[in-house]
């Protein structure tokens with residue numbers, strides 16, 4: 001406290017500005033005070049508290065958020081300015097003149113890449129057969145070609161019905177690719193095996209391995225489920241999407 005009982009200004013540990021003024025509320029951090037502007041920049045909203053975070057952690061969060069925002073802006077801008085000369089399998093947009101491409105699968109942020117940014121790609125097909133007893137009119141119609149789990153996967157399959165027992169063969173096709181300077185592999189969902197093969201062929205061409213055969217890996221429901229659990233843990237899919245997938249894979 002200073003003379004005359006007037007409060008000392010409290011300095012924001014992140015940006016150094018004065019807090020506690022009518023223009024800037026202050027928020028308590030673990031080892032200091034931050035201003036309202038920095039509080040919002042760190043992703044907090046009014047009513048939340050940040051007293052568990054150190055100034056250092058808040059600084060890092062603000063930096064990471066700013067970088068992510070910048071990446072997001074650049075990615076959007078890149079796609080906006082991209083004119084594809086052709087599109088393959090609905091989701092792979094290619095410009096053969098600039099030798100660039102991007103994938104827009106409706107799930108991941110789309111980034112324009114160069115042909116030689118692509119390091120590898122592979123197709124995964126998971127076939128699952130479910131036999132169930134039906135009473136009368138075709139249960140199958142609703143399943144064939146229907147989308148069960150929103151953006152994370154489609155069932156492409158045939159349904160046969162004999163007497164009162166029906167067998168559902170569902171096929172979940174994904175194509176996964178890895179690009180330079182990105183740690184995480186990206187997976188494209190919601191494609192048919194035909195689309196996946198076309199995309200895989202284009203990817204092979206970009207990597208200069210034009211004549212390699214398309215490799216289809218069969219995997220069990222358990223393998224698939226493990227993969228989706230990983231996606232859930234990574235935050236790529238939601239709990240609801242995971243639950244729907246689990247139900248589907250286990251034929252529940």
Ligand SMILES: [Zn+2]
Pocket residue numbers: 012013014015016017034035036037038039
């Ligand atoms: Zn501040």
